[in-house]
Amino acid sequence: MSIIKQMTHKRLTASLVFATLFTLSACSDNDNDSMETPEPPPVPTQDYRVTVTNLTANQPMSPIALIRHQADMTAWQTGGAASLPLETLAESGDSTGFADMEGIDALVKGQGILLPGMKESIELKLSPDEVASISVLTMLVNTNDAFAGLNSVSLVDLAVNATVKFSSIAYDAGTEANSEAKGTIPGPADSGEGFNAMRDDVDRVHAHPGVISADDGLTDSVLSASHRFDNPVLTISIERLR
Template structure:
């Protein structure tokens, strides 16, 4: 049995990380450097979950309900449920679970080993939102390099109250608090921070894209 081992490095932020191993059924493995850059002014991104996998697995899809794992990322930045879903899919050849957030203007770099025929997916929460997240689903791994700019999504599992009693990210600090009434029900483009309650639109709103993902193969 062979395993893909993922080792993170960080630009502008020193952090420890959790490594996860997933059985790789293909013997041909390639090495990639994945860079995630937070492009927002004041929205922190939660620890990211990254995976490479076959087409049998879908991390998220516009217009469909978020999985319980993606919902917990979007609502509270909690990674364990999504990692469990990826492992249980039996479709992944590598999995990375971050331990530290990505601050505004900061890039985080991960060195991963994966089947070159796999697809790449990743999600991370926009921390000062009710259930906002960003990421990419089922991106083919490049022969050399690929760069994409990603916007913000609404998981559709909470109402966008913008009330600090319901939001985990700074300046709020509420965890495990959900407002289900008024939730969209499916993943949609996020409307942004509108300034309807505790959050300042000027301070915490964003213009898409909110993150850049760069994947480079180096063997």
């Protein structure tokens, strides 16, 4: 083989080797580019069932409001003034305002009015860092501003298949006088006004003194003896399913 042919053969061989290495490198880069970043594993959830039972004779409850909130806040404070969302719920049964309240992470509503003697269950899926503070609220709709519920309960220590039970008295939001007068009660006993921004009562949350009714001598009352209630007015059970 001549020297020129040998040199040409060596150049061709070197070029083929370089081209092969470049091709392998390019394939490797393309493979890296096409690889997708793996998604993080889903956060495991803890499943709960919250069951609310209406114990009264003739006090329908507004749709249950189940609230998940920060551990450093409470839905209400006995002896303290009601927040605007609490005032609205206690006077009209509307819990929507809690969704926009600072410190509230989530609001879940029940299906509708909870009639006397009936119960409703709501199921929740919560991550482990969402179980520190749960509250339940509802209005006794045949009153001016009575409400009941569960205030800031932690589910951290509730084991799988375990159930914890609570009872709730009726509270007075202290935002509307308990006149029982026609046009002031939103429930079926009157179908009157709901929320009114004017506060004409003691402006502090306290245990509700109960209704008087026309049958017991309050002549202007639209309520009857059937609307009276004893405490507790609710039972609330929380079961951890998983």
